[in-house]
Every structure is written in C-alpha cells, then in structure tokens.
Amino acid sequence: MTQPGHPAAFRTDEPIVSLFEVTKRFPGVVANDSVSLDLWPGEVHVLLGENGAGKSTLIGMLSGIQTPDSGAILVDGREQVIDTPARALELGIGTVFQHAMLVPSLTVVENIALGGPAWSRPDKRGIAARMAEVCAGIGVRVDPHAPVGSLSLGEQQQVEIVRALMRGSRVLVLDEATAMLTPKGSEELGALMRRLVARGLAVVFITHKLNEALAFGHRISVLRLGRKVGEITPDRLTALTPQVVTAEVVRLMFGSDAASAGTASGPERQPFAGGAPVLEISGLAVDDEAVPLADVDLTVAAGEIVGIAGIDGNGQKQFAEAVAGQRPLRQGRIDLDGRPIAALAIGERHRRGLRYVTDDRLGEGTVAAFPVSLNLLLKRVGDDLFWAGGLERSGPIADHARRLVAEYDVRTPGVETPIGKLSGGNIQKALLARELSGEARAVIFAKPTYGLDVQNIRASRRRIREAADRGLAVILISTDLEEVLELSDRIAVMSQGRIVGMVANDRSARLRVGELMSGVAT
Numbered sequence: 001m002t003q004p005g006h007p008a009a010f011r012t013d014e015p016i017v018s019l020f021e022v023t024k025r026f027p028g029v030v031a032n033d034s035v036s037l038d039l040w041p042g043e044v045h046v047l048l049g050e051n052g053a054g055k056s057t058l059i060g061m062l063s064g065i066q067t068p069d070s071g072a073i074l075v076d077g078r079e080q081v082i083d084t085p086a087r088a089l090e091l092g093i094g095t096v097f098q099h100a101m102l103v104p105s106l107t108v109v110e111n112i113a114l115g116g117p118a119w120s121r122p123d124k125r126g127i128a129a130r131m132a133e134v135c136a137g138i139g140v141r142v143d144p145h146a147p148v149g150s151l152s153l154g155e156q157q158q159v160e161i162v163r164a165l166m167r168g169s170r171v172l173v174l175d176e177a178t179a180m181l182t183p184k185g186s187e188e189l190g191a192l193m194r195r196l197v198a199r200g201l202a203v204v205f206i207t208h209k210l211n212e213a214l215a216f217g218h219r220i221s222v223l224r225l226g227r228k229v230g231e232i233t234p235d236r237l238t239a240l241t242p243q244v245v246t247a248e249v250v251r252l253m254f255g256s257d258a259a260s261a262g263t264a265s266g267p268e269r270q271p272f273a274g275g276a277p278v279l280e281i282s283g284l285a286v287d288d289e290a291v292p293l294a295d296v297d298l299t300v301a302a303g304e305i306v307g308i309a310g311i312d313g314n315g316q317k318q319f320a321e322a323v324a325g326q327r328p329l330r331q332g333r334i335d336l337d338g339r340p341i342a343a344l345a346i347g348e349r350h351r352r353g354l355r356y357v358t359d360d361r362l363g364e365g366t367v368a369a370f371p372v373s374l375n376l377l378l379k380r381v382g383d384d385l386f387w388a389g390g391l392e393r394s395g396p397i398a399d400h401a402r403r404l405v406a407e408y409d410v411r412t413p414g415v416e417t418p419i420g421k422l423s424g425g426n427i428q429k430a431l432l433a434r435e436l437s438g439e440a441r442a443v444i445f446a447k448p449t450y451g452l453d454v455q456n457i458r459a460s461r462r463r464i465r466e467a468a469d470r471g472l473a474v475i476l477i478s479t480d481l482e483e484v485l486e487l488s489d490r491i492a493v494m495s496q497g498r499i500v501g502m503v504a505n506d507r508s509a510r511l512r513v514g515e516l517m518s519g520v521a522t
C-alpha cells in the first residue's frame with residue numbers, strides 16, 4: 001500500500017460538515033467530550049481510537065442515531081439538528097455500518113429500492129439504470145439483479161455505498177468497514193474511497209488498523225476516552241514518513257501522557273515473584289467461521305495474572321470458550337495442574353478447578369428465570385451435596401447461596417429471587433461468587449467489568465487481584481487496556497485468532513501492547 005497525495009483540487013474554504021465542541025454523555029461516562037472535527041470534500045478522514053474511545057458515538061451523531069448534549073453540527077456552514085437517520089440522509093450524510101444492512105434474499109435493485117425515496121419504489125428498471133450510472137462513475141461493478149446473499153461482504157458494502165450515493169450523500173461514513181473483509185477486499189475498498197473523494201465527497205473511515213489509516217487516509221484524528229487527543233493534518237501526513245506517523249499515532253492512542261485520564265487505580269503491582277505452572281495451553285486450534293484460533297500457547301503460573309489485550313472480536317471469546325470446555329478443539333492440549341483436561345466436559349473442568357467468568361452474564365452465564373441459589377450451582381447440577389436421588393436438597397442449596405451472597409455482597413431481596421431481576425453489577429457478583437468459590441485453581445475472566453458502574457468495576461477488579469493473591473492462575477481478557485495494565489503481570493496480545501506477542505507489564509508495556517494491537521509490531 002502506498003501513501004496517497006492529498007487531492008487539493010476539491011479543497012474549498014468550507015468543510016461539508018463540522019462538528020463543533022460536541023459532547024455526549026451516557027450514565028457514568030462522557031462518550032464524547034467537546035470534540036471538534038471537520039469533514040472536507042476530497043478527504044478520507046480516518047478516526048482512530050481503542051474500543052470505547054467514542055468513535056461510534058461520534059458517527060452516531062453524524063448519522064442521526066444519537067443527538068449531542070451540547071455543541072453544534074454544521075452542514076455547509078449552517079447549524080443543523082440531525083435527529084433521525086432520514087434527516088442525516090437529507091443533509092447528504094450516508095453511513096455504511098460494519099455489518100451490511102441489506103436483506104440477503106432480495107436482489108441488489110430491490111435492496112436499493114427498500115426504504116428509499118418514493119421515486120425509487122416502483123421503477124426497478126429506472127433504479128438499475130441509475131445504479132449503472134453511479135457504478136460506472138466510481139468504477140464499481142455489481143450485478144443489479146443478483147441476490148444480495150450471493151455477494152461477498154466486500155461487494156455488499158459496495159452496494160451500500162452505491163445506495164448512499166444514489167440518495168445524494170456527499171459525506172460517507174464507513175464504520176469499521178474493513179473489519180470483516182479479506183486483505184484484498186480492504187484494498188479494493190481503500191481504492192474505492194480514494195475514487196470517491198477524488199469526486200469531491202468527504203469520507204469518514206473508522207478502522208483499528210494503522211496500516212489502512214496510513215494507506216487510505218488524508219487526515220487522521222485520534223480519540224481517546226471520549227476526547228480528541230490529536231489530529232494529523234494532510235500536510236503533515238504527506239511530509240512525514242510512515243514510521244514517524246505510526247509512532248505519533250501509537251503515542252496518541254496509547255501513550256502515557258494521553259492516558260492521564262485513565263481509570264487505573266490502586267497500588268502499583270509488585271513484580272510477579274514466579275510460581276509453579278497451573279494452566280498450560282499449547283498448540284490450541286479451534287474452528288470458527290468468524291475467527292478460527294491457531295497455534296495458541298499460553299502458560300499461567302499460580303498467583304499470576306496474564307492479561308489478554310486486543311481489539312474486540314479477534315478470537316478472545318473463542319479462546320475463553322475453548323479453554324472452558326464450551327467449544328471443541330481442533331487441536332491442542334490444555335493441562336491443569338499437570339493433568340490433561342481438554343477431553344473433559346464443562347462440569348468436570350469446573351470440578352477440577354478451572355473457572356470461567358463469562359462476559360455474557362445473562363446469556364450463557366446465568367438462567368434469568370432461575371433463582372439466585374440455583375444459578376450459584378449451575379455447573380454443579382447433580383452434586384451429592386445439593387442433590388439426592390435427582391431431587392434438589394433445598395436446605396443445603398439455600399445455605400450455600402446465603403453464604404456466597406453474604407461473602408460476595410450480592411444485593412438481592414433473597415436467594416429465591418430470579419437472578420434476571422438483579423442489576424448487572426449484582427449478577428456479576430453472583431457469577432464471581434460461583435466461579436471463585438470452592439476449589440478454584442485457574443480462572444478466565446472475559447471482559448469482567450464491561451457495562452458495570454464505577455463501584456462495581458472496582459469491586460470486580462479487587463476480586464481478580466485477590467484471586468491471584470490467593471494463588472489462582474488468572475487469565476484476564478479485556479478490551480480495556482487500562483484494566484489490563486492495572487492488573488496483569490504479563491500481557492499477551494491477541495490478533496486474528498493468534499497470540500501475536502507477549503510482554504512483561506513494565507514501563508514500556510503500554511506502547512509495546514499498543515503497537516502489537518495496531519498491527520505495527522510483531
């Protein structure tokens with residue numbers, strides 16, 4: 001991929017769209033904190049930032065899905081209220097989401113007609129003709145009569161782009177459009193973006209991949225914890241070498257100066273003193289349509305926390321489920337305390353001390369309609385202590401539940417309350433109680449604080465630390481780099497179903513992990 005020159009021909013004195021000091025809050029978080037951003041004709045404006053940095057919220061405000069709490073959005077220099085997706089389209093702002101929003105059983109033309117303005121409905125031939133015109137103009141070839149389901153993901157995105165253009169979009173927002181594409185598909189989309197801006201459009205391109213940002217972007221803005229922490233202008237982007245730009249972007253995204261608003265708290269972790277290996281995973285491979293795993297090796301010692309950092313959706317979930325016994329392995333070995341467990345069922349792994357705190361608290365983690373008490377025993381159904389002759393022993397089950405509810409501070413009206421009635425924080429406490437109690441030896445936490453409030457985040461992190469301090473081997477999977485840095489002894493980075501690097505959690509860890517996550521270091 002080559003670095004583009006800036007197509008100055010379309011530069012006017014006015015951006016098509018300007019966001020001015022836009023702020024958007026959700027309960028407990030400022031998702032966008034006074035962000036200003038200009039979208040110029042002729043430019044691919046890349047938005048970079050970790051998971052949770054505020055990118056989706058920002059483009060949600062451009063596309064009419066969210067409205068700002070304060071600040072202004074100007075289109076052609078005039079302030080506008082974009083309160084519905086239809087209004088965004090009227091103003092010439094089209095959005096293509098990561099997952100194509102087309103109906104697979106309908107043809108391309110039928111999809112384009114769907115939900116379009118009145119002119120587009122009855123006249124399929126007219127649409128096909130207009131589509132052919134737009135496609136020719138931007139160098140895209142799509143069969144208008146093909147069922148969308150028969151097209152590749154890249155082709156489906158092209159259809160969405162064509163649809164947006166047919167509706168008069170002058171600004172195209174591409175939300176992680178390359179995330180699901182093959183390298184070739186990404187190249188093609190990049191080339192298409194460049195052709196679009198050469199015709200005077202403005203493109204907003206969200207990606208997690210730095211090489212794409214450099215190859216396709218004319219301007220790069222970096223978001224971090226809701227704030228815009230830097231912008232690399234077209235002049236600088238052309239003047240600087242890719243290495244210098246990369247270093248600057250990584251520093252902006254992950255650097256410690258930019259991280260001063262981070263959530264890290266509590267005392268510095270003492271360097272890990274070393275312990276006997278408890279969980280040993282080697283050559284793990286798992287089939288999966290979205291992200292297959294390959295060659296995953298990981299050893300965790302007693303008392304150690306190994307963080308697994310990475311952009312969401314790079315195989316972390318598949319890994320956790322495979323180790324916990326919820327997915328079959330294609331290949332590989334998992335040993336717990338020196339004994340193989342890969343062939344054992346979930347309940348048996350649990351009994352041997354392997355525990356898994358899922359991020360899907362109300363889905364795979366619990367049964368919402370069951371009482372708290374039974375949820376605390378979900379992986380021990382049939383255990384002699386609590387079942388006799390196939391019947392529940394209600395006394396011991398309730399006693400066990402009361403003890404854990406008190407110990408883990410689960411706020412519930414009673415142990416018979418259906419767990420689905422509790423708040424997210426309390427469901428998480430119940431899950432922690434179930435997985436950390438008894439003879440636990442190794443525990444995998446998947447995004448343990450995701451969606452929790454500040455108090456519950458602290459409580460969960462304290463539990464994780466305590467688990468390691470009492471000698472458990474801990475794997476902490478998190479897309480929140482601050483969390484991984486706060487808690488881990490070593491940090492592995494997962495990308496596309498592989499562990500692409502392992503670093504000690506020392507002073508240089510943040511940047512090193514950032515480089516590995518952005519795909520600029522191996």
Ligand SMILES: Nc1ncnc2c1ncn2[C@@H]1O[C@H](COP(=O)(O)OP(=O)(O)OP(=O)(O)O)[C@@H](O)[C@H]1O
Pocket residue numbers: 026027029030031049050051052053054055056057058312
């Ligand atoms: N509807 C919502 N309700 C509550 N909080 C939200 C909502 N949408 C986003 N947030 C929070 O706002 C912050 C910014 O989230 P946002 O989705 O904009 O980030 P992002 O950069 O797009 O992340 P990702 O790369 O994971 O998509 C996060 O802390 C997120 O949890």
